[in-house]
Amino acid sequence: MPELPEVETVRRGLEPHLVHATLKRVEARRADLRFPLPQGFAERLEGQRILSLERRAKYLIAQLSNAQCLIMHLGMTGRFTLVAKGKGETLGEYVYDTGADPRHDHVVFHLSNGADVVYNDPRRFGFMLLIADSERDAHPLFRHMGTEPLGSGLTAEYLARRAHGKKVNLKTFLMDQRIVAGIGNIYASEALWRAGLKPGRAAHTLADARGRPTERAHALVPAIRTVLEDAIRAGGSTLKDYRNAGGGEGAFQESFAVYDRDGAPCARTGCGGRIRRSVISGRATYACSRCQR
DNA sequence: ACTGTACCCTGTAGGC
DNA sequence: TGCCTACAGGGTACAG
Numbered sequence: 001m002p003e004l005p006e007v008e009t010v011r012r013g014l015e016p017h018l019v020h021a022t023l024k025r026v027e028a029r030r031a032d033l034r035f036p037l038p039q040g041f042a043e044r045l046e047g048q049r050i051l052s053l054e055r056r057a058k059y060l061i062a063q064l065s066n067a068q069c070l071i072m073h074l075g076m077t078g079r080f081t082l083v084a085k086g087k088g089e090t091l092g093e094y095v096y097d098t099g100a101d102p103r104h105d106h107v108v109f110h111l112s113n114g115a116d117v118v119y120n121d122p123r124r125f126g127f128m129l130l131i132a133d134s135e136r137d138a139h140p141l142f143r144h145m146g147t148e149p150l151g152s153g154l155t156a157e158y159l160a161r162r163a164h165g166k167k168v169n170l171k172t173f174l175m176d177q178r179i180v181a182g183i184g185n186i187y188a189s190e191a192l193w194r195a196g197l198k199p200g201r202a203a204h205t206l207a208d209a210r211g212r213p214t215e216r217a218h219a220l221v222p223a224i225r226t227v228l229e230d231a232i233r234a235g236g237s238t239l240k241d242y243r244n245a246g247g248g249e250g251a252f253q254e255s256f257a258v259y260d261r262d263g264a265p266c267a268r269t270g271c272g273g274r275i276r277r278s279v280i281s282g283r284a285t286y287a288c289s290r291c292q293r
Numbered sequence: 294a295c296t297g298t299a300c301c302c303t304g305t306a307g308g309c
Numbered sequence: 310t311g312c313c314t315a316c317a318g319g320g321t322a323c324a325g
Binding site for chain 2: 034075076077101104121122123124125166167168172240241281282
């Protein structure tokens with residue numbers, strides 16, 4: 001669920017409270033999420049100061065004072081909620097009122113500044129890792145990760161080079177984290193609509209015979225950028241589970257051009273087409289059958 | 294090297 | 310009301 005804009009919104013909500021705070025106590029209420037939590041998870045975190053909170057793709061990364069970093073992924077239904085000072089003062093397992101089912105409150109960070117951060121995740125597709133800073137870039141999770149779409153690395157030349165000779169369809173290509181990091185199922189459909197490109201089109205058509213960008217690649221770059229920037233500005237998209245660190249919903253779902261709009265008229269001026277749902281690589285895909293080519 | 298499928302897990306919506 | 314099935318923002322491991 002949480003794609004780049006949602007993870008970035010959560011990051012911005014947590015950052016002012018987490019950075020410079022010390023992890024006073026950490027509760028791991030179960031031994032595993034998607035994967036087992038690291039050995040000695042709570043003990044290894046307690047007493048550490050948080051130096052920074054970054055985002056890479058859909059991952060949150062907290063740098064710790066002991067040169068380790070805590071890597072967090074929200075999976076489909078993961079949610080971090082900041083609970084105001086004073087709420088978690090009781091010993092043992094405090095039951096938090098975050099709006100989520102407290103049975104799925106799996107990890108709680110008690111901060112030195114009095115705030116608590118609760119990680120809730122009904123489906124437990126999320127996970128947390130502890131690795132040394134020095135191993136981060138070489139770690140299998142990040143080693144082959146693609147460029148950040150909001151960074152300077154996303155250019156028509158880059159897309160063309162990576163797409164050159166690839167038969168895979170454009171939507172799957174965009175969702176491939178080794179190509180562009182952070183685009184998921186919603187924003188892939190939305191970006192392709194903005195670019196006027198059909199999701200099923202072959203990725204190699206972003207490049208000419210020499211691997212130079214075509215007009216399509218030039219259209220796709222600003223489409224990706226603007227849809228992600230607009231979504232961040234709107235605080236992400238809430239379909240069901242997603243909430244920001246303050247428990248609030250995103251608003252970008254109100255601006256979807258295609259996602260979850262099967263049968264709706266296309267919003268492009270003068271198009272007159274209709275949005276259609278299809279399935280590509282097992283995922284729901286939405287596009288206008290007329291103006292996306 | 295590609296593709297499609299299954300799977301991890303829980304909740305919810307819709308059909309009957 | 311209940312039972313059953315399909316589907317959901319992610320990512321990986323397979324078989325073919």
